[in-house]
Amino acid sequence: MPGFFIALHKMLKGLRACLAVPAHNMAIIGRYIKFCLCIVVAGKIVFLALQSWRKFYEFNDC
Incomplete structure (x- = not known):
């Protein structure tokens, strides 16, 4: 999990660094944040789908 915190x-x-630039770039930053949130979600x-699929597969293996 430390890799996640380093990336964050x-x-x-x-x-x-972006916030130091003029305010007209705030829209671009907002779009970037939304894009990152979409990727995270x-x-x-x-990840959850793969986890549940693996459990289902292991359950039906026997």
Whole structure:
């Protein structure tokens, strides 16, 4: 799990650097944040689906 926190820290540092730019770039930053959230949610859904599929497969293996 530490890899996740390192990635999060890097993303926050990147966002802090972005926030130093003029306000007209805030829309681009907002779109970027939405894009990242969509990726995170999709990744979680895929991970949970794979986990449940693996349990189902192991259950039916015997």
